[in-house]
Amino acid sequence: MAFVEFNDVRKVYKMGEVEVAAADGMTFSAEAGEFVVVVGPSGAGKTTLLNMLGGMDSCTSGTITLDGREISRFTERQLTQYRRLDIGFVFQFYNLVQNLTALENVELASQICPHPLDAAQVLAQVGLSHRMDNFPAQLSGGEQQRVAIARALAKNPKLLLCDEPTGALDYKTGKAILKLLQDTCRTTGKTVVLITHNSAFADIADRVIHVREGRVASCYINPHPGNAADLEW
Ligand SMILES: Nc1ncnc2c1ncn2[C@@H]1O[C@H](COP(=O)(O)OP(=O)(O)OP(=O)(O)O)[C@@H](O)[C@H]1O
Structure with a gap:
């Protein structure tokens, strides 16, 4: 069995009488x-x-498995x-908490996990050791996205x-x-x-x-x- 498997997956959204099949029988796997x-x-x-x-x-129907589950x-x-x-998520618009520093944003995510990685270390890995104490508004878009990636990775997903x-x-x-x-x-x-x-x-x-x-x-x-x-x- 592959690590990720989609088997004939459908997702139908109903809007009144109208049905939209956003997924119409998706099948693929990835390792x-x-x-x-x-x-x-x-x-x-x-x-x-x-x-x-x-x-x-x-x-709506079909099966999705990850790592055998x-x-x-x-x-x-x-x-x-x-x-x-x-799961670690990274979105287009970063979605950082504006009143927390870069380090605090990453720590926040690690707090909900039993085996998180060290927040400061992960920020260093994404090239931001010098910006840890800055708030999102003080960072460029690219730097904010790096914080978002660090936040996702720190969960060790x-x-x-x-x-x-x-x-x-x-x-x-x-x-x-x-x-x-x-x-x-x-x-x-x-x-x-x-x-x-x-x-x-x-x-x-x-x-x-x-x-x-x-x-x-x-x-x-x-x-x-x-x-x-x-x-x-
Ligand atoms: N919550 C929803 N209710 C109704 N229709 C939806 C909903 N979410 C997505 N759809 C419809 O399902 C189809 C697939 O949408 P989806 O957002 O997955 O496409 P996408 O490839 O990610 O597009 P984009 O690159 O523009 O984000 C579209 O026709 C969309 O309008």
Whole structure:
């Protein structure tokens, strides 16, 4: 069994009489330690996929497993634990607590986990040892995203889920964040799933999943993943 498995997963939203199948039979798998890029146009179902994998949304039918556990059968209580312990999230707009310093933001996340990593050490890993005592408003967008990544990593999660993590950043800063995520995957062996509408990012993935109209159009291993630092788009 693969580390991540989606088997014929559907997610139907009902809006009055109208039904929207945001996921319309998604099937794919990914292995532990892979840098997985999920790519597709707007409205394809990428966020829906990530939310279901992260336990933020449930599927209407099908099965989702992570590390041998069928999360699609989890109760609300199990899902809370799963989100808290097993998943690190990185969002497009960082979502930091504005009245806490960088260090306190990372410590906050570690406090809900039984085996967190040292917050200061993780901040150093993402290149922010000199900015630990700054508040988010005193940091650039790229630095805030680094804090958000440190916060997710400090939980020592099984899976790092990133929803358009470079979407709010300029080209150069976005590239540095991509490099950080790829390096993190390589050095810590963490499984990273990144969703994007930018198909150029597929070049640096270990595994590429193309999503179209609620379905997985293709899922393949990239035989020669490039370095994020060399990526041009
Ligand atoms: N809560 C919801 N209620 C109704 N429809 C929804 C809901 N969430 C998503 N959808 C619909 O499901 C489809 C897939 O949406 P989703 O956000 O997963 O796409 P996406 O690929 O992430 O798009 P984007 O890149 O624009 O964020 C879209 O047609 C969207 O309108």
